[in-house]
Each structure stands twice: as structure tokens, then as C-alpha cells.
Amino acid sequence: MAETTILTLVGSLRAESVNSKFAELAAEAAPEGTAVTTFSGLEEIPFYNEDLDVEGKVPAKAAELRAAVAAADGILFITPEYNGTTPAVINNAIDWISRPFGQGAATGTKAAVIGTSAGQYGGVWAHDDARKSLKVAGAAVLEDAKLAIGGSYQRFAEVEPKDDAEVVDGIKNVLSALAAPVLVDASAN
Template identity: 60%
Template sequence: MSVRILALVGSLRAGSHNRQLAEAAVKLAPEGAEVVLYEGLAEIPFYNEDIDVEGSVPAAAAALRAAAGEADGFLLFSPEYNGTIPAVLKNAIDWLSRPFGAGAFTGKPVAVVGTAYGQYGGVWAQDEARKAVGIAGGTVLEDVKLSIPGSLERFASTHPVDDAEVAEQLTEVIARVHGHAGEAVAA
């Protein structure tokens, strides 16, 4: 049984260290797991109930919902913008939280990880993302955390997949999401 884990990255910058971390997750996925890096968060309009109408949901939001519907679990990669969650990630969570009580996160395991240039690795933003996705119905894996500080220096010339410590920790995160998702699929 293969488990599909959808990765959402809260940074749109092409050279983002969080995007690189997500790319590393794709490469480090264990046998039986597929980590899929979602492209297209930049095209999704801000959530607005007036445009979230059956039959006329914006194509970019519908595509996100379709990809999330095929996922067995989620890995969210969050940098920290002004001490909190980036708008692009919050917007994705908002779209996936609907329809209320039956959104794409409902009952599926979610882990939030990331890196930031500050000394705490973006923990405030990651905590906010956990809170939002939990309210949106996801089964937040509260004990599965990875906050990597000092991203500007640490990843200046090294991709996260080539950093042995990060690769080991990220592999463990993926394995934990994979395990929880596999249990949910089998149930």
C-alpha cells in the first residue's frame, strides 16, 4: 500500500530554503510513501466565501482541493514572516478547510516543519500553522516537529538533502507522517 503525502510550502521564492527542505522530503521518502510537492499556491485567490460556490470555484483552488483529496497525509513547510505564518500557507489552509466539517484535512495526519534565519527556526509560525490546520480538521502530529534555525548560514552552500543531520531528522518526520497516514488508510 502506497501512502501519498502532499507537501505545501509557505514560501513562493524559487530559492526558498523551505522549498529546498520540501524537495529534500521528496527525495527522502521511504519505500511505500510518495511525497508530492504541490505547485501552484501563488495562483490561488484569497479565500472568499462569495467565490467558493459549487460549480464556480476558481480553477487554482479546485486543483489544490483535488490534490489534497488524493493525499493520505500532509507535510507543511513554514518559514516565519513577521513572527507568524505566511499568508500563502494560511490561504491554502483556508481553502482546504471547506466545506466546513468535511474539508480535505479532515481526519488526515499533518506535520508542520520548517526553517528560518532566526535562532528558533520559525517555531512561532509553525505553531500557528498547527493551530490553523487543527481547527481546519487535520490530525496534527503535535510531537512531530522540526525547526531548523540559521537557514541563511546553514544552507548558504548546502542543500538540506546534503546536510546529514537535517536529512536524518526530516526522514524521521516523513516516516512518522507515513506511519500515521498508513494507519488511517488501513482503518
Template identity: 60%
Template sequence: MSVRILALVGSLRAGSHNRQLAETAVKLAPEGADIALHEGLAEIPFYNEDIDVEGSVPAAAAQLREAAAAADALLLFTPEYNGTIPAVLKNAIDWLSRPFGAGAISGKPVVVVGTAYGQYGGVWAQDEARKAVGIAGGKVVEDIKLSIPGSVTRFAETHPADDTEVAAQVTEVVNRLHALLDGEQAAA
């Protein structure tokens, strides 16, 4: 069975190592797993209930919701900004959490991974993202994790897809998520 995975990247920087990790996941996805890297998080206004009105939701937010609703699962890639989750990723989670109890990620499996400059690879940001996703209604997959430390030096000259160890780790993450989704679809 084919599964659809929506990838969101919490960094807007053109040379983002987390974006490169997401590109690696897309490239290494197994047959039967379609990973779509969502573009446009920078265009989504900060969440505000005054503009989250049926029929007039900002286009970028509506597109994000549609993409998430069409996906079987989400794969979030987050750097760590000042010890926590980047605002752009938190904002995406906020938009996906509404309407409360019936948001686009409600009940969907969500895996959070990433890389950061520090020695722990962004663990705090990943934990915060998991917390926010869980409160937003997503089904956090706690046993699939990947934190890659030292991103600035490790990926200074090498794309993550060309780092044998990282490519194997990303492949394992995607394969495990794919297997989980295959199991859920088979049980349905």
C-alpha cells in the same frame, strides 16, 4: 501499503530553503511513501466565500482541494514571516477548510515542519500553522516536529539534502509519518 503525502510550502521564493526541505523529503521518502510537492499556491486567490461556489471555484483552489482529498496526509513546510505563518500557507489552509466540517483536510494527519532565519527555526509560524490546521479540521500530529534555525547561513552554500544532520532529521520526520499512516491503514 503505499501512502500519499501532499507537501505544501509556505514560501513562494525560487530559492526558498523550505522548498529545499520539501525537495529533500521527496528525495528521501521511504519505499511505499509517495510525497507530492504541490505547485500553484501563488495562483490561488485569497479565500472569499463569494467565489467559493460549487461549479465556479477558482481552478487553482479546486486543484489544491483535489490533491489534498487524494492524499492520506499533509506535510507543511513553513518559514516564519514577522513571527507568524506566511499568508500563502494560511490561504491554502483556508481553502482546504471548506466546506466547513467537510473540507479536504478534515480528519487527515498533518505534520508541520520548517526552517527560518531566527534562532528558533520558525517555531512560532509552525505553532500558528498547527493551530489553523486543527481548527480547519486536520488531525495535527503534535509529536512529529522539526525546526531548523539559521536557514540563511546554514543553507547559504548547502542544499538541505547535502547537510547530513538535516537529511537525517527530514528522513526521521518522513519515516515517522509513513509509519503512522501505515498503522492507520492496517487498523482500517
């Protein structure tokens, strides 16, 4: 049986980002037969511009992102919330993987969005916005695979995410949903 691959994209660029620690935990907590890797270098991808999105001009890092997403069985976006919405680096990544419209790298790929933020709701507005954009991009968004942890500055001031049972269980549940085989409804034919 082939290994299931899940690619994480992290919306915080800070060196000590708790969301980056969630990505590290995801790699450690992956179900058997599942490999989780994190795409690095989102900050190196220029803002999406159709003038750059032509054969021979696509920036190398954007092409690398598209290839990584296309090769993955699932995508796990791990993001905080900035000013009530998704960080620009996540929006930009979704823009690049959504093109060409209807045939982008994310088309048909299972996706989930989780994360932590300083606010009391843990970034749910950002997560909802990312899910909406991913649906438009053609991803198969898992609506029930969620984890939003609020109060990140206080909660993780002295405790690492890997030592927080709610976080560990939540990430394991989301990864299991992403790694699960897609069941085809035979009655739909």
C-alpha cells in the same frame, strides 16, 4: 499494499527557497512505499472568499488543491516564518482546504509542519500557528513530528539541506510518522 502519498505545501514562493529544497529532499528521502509530491501554484489561488466558494465559482487552482489534499494520505507543510507567524500563502491554503467546515479536504488527514527560517528558532511560531489552524480545519496534526532549523541564511550559505545530517534525519523522521499506519485504540470502543 497501496503506496502512501504525502503532499507537501511550501510556504515560501522564492525560486531559491531553502524550504523548497526541504520539499525536494522529502521527495528523495521518502520511506519505501511512500510517494512525496509538492503542490505547485499556491500563489495562483485567490484569497479565500465565501463568494467564490460556491458551486461553479470555485477557482480552478483552489479546486485542484482541495482534490490533491483529499487524495493524499498525509500533508507536510514546509514553511518559513514571516513577521512571527505563518506566511499568507499557507494561511490561504488552509482556509481553502478547511471548507466546508467539518467536511473540508483536510478533515481527518494526517498533517505535520516543518521548515527553516532566518531567525534563531527556525520558525517555531509559524509552525505552531499552522498546527493550530490545521487542527481547527479538522486535520489529524502530528504534534511530535517537528523540525525547525534556525539561521537558514548562514546555515545553508555553503551547505545544501541534502548534505546536512540533522535536516536529512529530521525530514526522514517526520515522513516516517506521516507514512505510519494509524493505530486504533480498541479500548476506546
